[in-house]
Amino acid sequence: MSVRAGIVVTGTEVLNGIIRDSNGPWLSERLREIGVDASHIVVVGDRPEDLLAALRFLAAESVALIVTSGGLGPTADDLTGEVVARFQERPLELDEALFGRIAEILRPLLSRWPDLDREAVLRSNRKQALVPAGATVLEPVGTAPGLVVPPAAGDGAGPTVLVLPGPPRELQPMWRAALETGAFQAAVVGAGTFEWRIMRLFGIPESEIAETLLVAERDGLALDPLEITTCLRRGEIEIATRYAPTDAAAYAAFEAYVARRHGPLLFSTDGATIDAQVASLLLGEAGAGGVGDAAGARPARTVATAESCTGGLLAGRLTDRAGSSAYVLGGLVVYSNAAKVALAGVSSELLERVGAVSSEVAEALADGAIARLGSDVGVGITGVAGPGGGTPEKPVGLVWVSVALRDGPRLTRRLSLPGNRADIRDRTTTVALHMLRRLLIEADAPPPGEAAPGAGSDAA
Amino acid sequence: MSVRAGIVVTGTEVLNGIIRDSNGPWLSERLREIGVDASHIVVVGDRPEDLLAALRFLAAESVALIVTSGGLGPTADDLTGEVVARFQERPLELDEALFGRIAEILRPLLSRWPDLDREAVLRSNRKQALVPAGATVLEPVGTAPGLVVPPAAGDGAGPTVLVLPGPPRELQPMWRAALETGAFQAAVVGAGTFEWRIMRLFGIPESEIAETLLVAERDGLALDPLEITTCLRRGEIEIATRYAPTDAAAYAAFEAYVARRHGPLLFSTDGATIDAQVASLLLGEAGAGGVGDAAGARPARTVATAESCTGGLLAGRLTDRAGSSAYVLGGLVVYSNAAKVALAGVSSELLERVGAVSSEVAEALADGAIARLGSDVGVGITGVAGPGGGTPEKPVGLVWVSVALRDGPRLTRRLSLPGNRADIRDRTTTVALHMLRRLLIEADAPPPGEAAPGAGSDAA
Structure with a gap:
């Protein structure tokens, strides 16, 4: 039997379906990576008895570890630390040094809101510095510290509880910190290592x-x-x-x-994701395109976009990556036809003749992005994201995407995408990235008959 | 104590974080509508012992109802019906008439795939017609029937289990059918209605x-x-x-x-969310701005953006809403300084003098968006999203946002945002929407000393 763990996600809003939980699945994947199988994910509201019941249920299922997310905030309904202390039969003690560090974290916040009652804020944040006796503290990423709380009777006498905050941007780095602690490692001893x-x-x-x-x-x-x-x-x-x-x-x-x-x-x-591959290709990194990319060193290139139905989502996705200013020059969001003409230089005659959702306009948008922003590569997108605006000839889900190199080859493709407005817009950005990848790989591929640089062939 | 229910979501892929569950939150919201509180949502893999443990845990928590989703398919790992029968101590019996109806549903499918082994298919679907003695059958929406299974000792002697299929398009109509059954109604007797x-x-x-x-x-x-x-x-x-x-x-x-x-x-x-309020304000709807919005009828207005560090995310967020083409004209993604000059008409001299991240450039971007797209309202955003690019004077998290009416008032604000690159970019779009809301409300507010239209004052 492999080592098993339970996951407890707290929060009345999560339980009530108001907030969509992403921590449960994320933790489950991370556990699997270290050879630990999740037995159950339990979502509970902010009621102490329900949380305690969930912890006891998982302990009865003989898990070696329970990971909780949420309930570490300063408000009265945040009670995970307290309940876990009770569950592990360890009294809460104020960690003065930790409280000092939390106050330090709050300082810039308090100075930003001069009207706040400084004492009241610190009073409610004081509970975040209450630590079950014998627990290992994980330093706050936001204001809430995490905890690794061993069982009352010591290692192996019941599950260790890893207590993490709810916001993913705090939980995720803190998970990585938890992996380094002795208390955590003692809990999952015996978990296999896996590739x-x-x-x-x-x-x-x-x-x-x-x-x-x-x-x-x-x-x-x-x-x-x-x-x-x-x-x-x-x-x-x-x-x-x-x-x-x-x-x-x-x-x-x-x-x-x-x-x-x-x-x-x-x-x-x-x-590597398609986002990472496209970024590497634009930066000119060798082998950047993953499988099937035979090029060695390649030229770095800049990119610009002209988007209609995706309304800026592709530019937003390209600039999600740190360092993207090295290759993203900018983009045009040409939602109205007037904007397609004024910003991207699409001719009104063309719009009139073939309509905004057409291969011709997608290509004119890609060319317009290159011309207006002076980039090496352009992407043009136009389509019907719905729910309204579809016709029998141009139904919801019809999208044209064109990617082009300045004065070079281009790829233009007609998509018929399923799903709702958000699905269609998101899927379009994925397809555009794959088209960009293909265009960039083919542009730098060795001419047919020639071996790839670095392939060590002497027949060229 | 109100009536409580537990929810059990089955499926190894859900437990492992590979498939994102939507049934748990959906069922929780539906339960709330009928005055029933979810106590826990438990996700279990396709292991019969883990499912049984989850059912027993919820029964021990005194829930009146357990709703399960998934595990009703024809394959070997689909075992919810069998486990629930065991839990409620009711033997499985073949419902011949139901089996006939399932075969009827499969007929068109079988004729479309002539190569399929008809007998093998029916053999595996036969298990879907096995019904715990005394259970109420819910007619299949796909091929799987649902079940309402009362406790062994009769109503009130433990939780009733409502067994629903996993695919949302089958689960959701079947939930509505379940509400009509006597067995379901008997289980939730006493549930109140809530606001x-x-x-x-x-x-x-x-x-x-x-x-x-x-x-x-x-x-x-x-x-x-x-x-x-x-x-x-x-x-x-x-x-x-x-x-x-x-x-x-x-x-x-x-x-x-x-x-x-x-x-x-x-x-x-x-x-109403800030996104909805800004959309209503731009559409000119009365009372669109929520609390503090005294305006009656107001003019409809168009909007355009010029974004640097958010790279199109604000335009993407504005166009997330169906019907946004009525008020979003488009936007400029001006990631490079050259793009700020060429596209948004920011002067190079200004960029040189005050730097790209400055109130002046944010204002020039808002004005540039208005000028280039011909909109009534413009938004300009420039900042340091990080992780690189920060300096002591302009640290990561410093963002300037300006919102302006054409030839009218403007609001410009300096933000100091915490968090990582994604947080800073996302938070900036939220602040920009709030600034838009304020600008639009103030633009249409009755002049001081005059009562709000429709306020019934006769003193004006």
Whole structure:
């Protein structure tokens, strides 16, 4: 039996469906990476008895570790620390030094709001410095510290509880800090170490991957030692595989099988996302494009966008990455037809003749982005995101995307996307990134008949 | 004590964070509508012992009802019906008529795939017609029927279990069918109906609301009948309150207290988000701005953006809403300085003199958006989103936002935002929307000394 853990997500808003929880799934994935299986994820409201009941339930299921998220704020309904102390039978003690550090964190906040009652704020934040006796404190990322609280009777006598704050931007770094603590490591002793690899494919349905797994076994591949999970995420297929280090050969054979069967649809074997690949390609990094990218050193290039139905989401996605100012010059959000003419230089005659949602206008937008921003690469997007505005000829979900190199080749594609407005807009940005990747890889590919630079061929 | 229910979501992929569950929150909201409180949502994998443990845990918590989702398919790992039968101590019996109806549903499917082994398919679907003795069958929406399974010893002797399929498009209509059954109604007898109201505030920390609740009680407000939860969401405070209809006066007093204490920081008392309020204000709807908006009919206005550090996220957020083409003309993503000059008409001399991150450039961007897109309102954003690029004078988190009416008043604000790159970018869009709201409300406010239109004053 492997080491198991339970996850408790607290918060009445989460329980009531007002806030969508992302911590439970995130923690479950992280646990799996360190060889620990989640037994249950339990969502509870801000009622102490319900939280205590959840902790006792998981303890009865013999988990070695319970991870809680949320309930560490300064308000009265934030009571996770208190309940966990009770559960582990460890009295709460004020950690004066910690309280001082929290006050220090609050200082800039308090100076920003001069009208606040400084004493009242510190009073409510004081409870964040109450620590169960014998617990390990994880330094605050926001104002709330986390805790690793061992069982009353010591290691192995019941689950250790890792107490983390609710906001993902606090929880995620604190999880990584928790991994380093002795108290955490003592709790998960015996968890195996596993390798964890991710392949990404774009352009096939998930059922096709189910078929691949069936056929691979029929072809004699040893998939048993591999724990393979597949999922569809933002329009891409992710194949995540966990295996013992001794089964590396089985994984290598599986990866080679997928590469053979799906060819260019497999775009990443090192887990790199399409966002990361496009960024590396624009920066001119060698081998940036992942699978199928034969280029060595390549020129760095700048990019600009002209978006209609995505309304700035592609520019927003490109600039999500730190350092993107090195290759993103900017973009045009041309939601109205007037803006397409005035900003992107699309001709009114063309709009009149073929309509805003057309290959011609997508190409004119890509060219307009290059011309107006002086970039090396341009992306033009125009489509019907719905829910209104569809016609029989141009239904909701019809989107044209064009990516072009200045004075160079271009790719233009007609998409028919399923889903609601948000799905259509998001999926369009994913497709645009894949088209950008292909354009950039092909632009830098060695001419046919020539070996890839660095491939060591002497036949060129 | 109100009537309580537990929710069990089954599926290894959900537990492992690969598939995002939407059924738990959806069921929780539906339960609340009928006056039933969810006590816990438990996610379990496809292991029968873990599912049984979850059912027993919830029964021990004295819930009147357990709703399960998933595990009703034809494959071997679908075992919810079987486990629930065991839990309620009711033997499974083949419902021949139901099996016939399932075969009928499968007929068109089988004829579309002539290669399928008809017998094999029916064999695996046969288990879907196995019904615990005494259970009420809910007709299939897909191929899986749902079940309402009373406790072994009859009504009230333990929880009734409502068994629903996993796909939301099957689960949701089947939930509505379940509400009509006598077995379901018997389980939730005594559930009350509740009111549910949301207030939103912007510009104060969550600890300040904790203080408000304390002070309100000290001032003699009856908060006991109100179930109040507060949370911080995208930089805004949300106060969600549930109460019995007979306690409406207590809620009204609480709302008035919050309005008095926090004044203009309380921007919504009807749950409307800042996104919805800005959309309504731009559309010219009366009373669109929520609390403090005295205007009646107002002019409709168009908006355009010029964004540097947010890189299109504000335009993306404005166009998230269906129908936004009525008021969003477009935007400029001016990530590079060259783009600020070429696209938004910011002077190079100004950039040289005060730097890109400055009030002057934010204002020039707002004006440039208005000028280039011909809009009534412009938003300019420039800042340091990090992680690099900060200096002692202009640290990471420093952002300037300016909102302006064409030839009219403007608001310009310096922000010092905490958090990482994504937080800073997201928070900036929230602040920009609040500034837009304020500008639009003030633009349409009746001149001082004049009563608001429709206020019925005869003194004007």
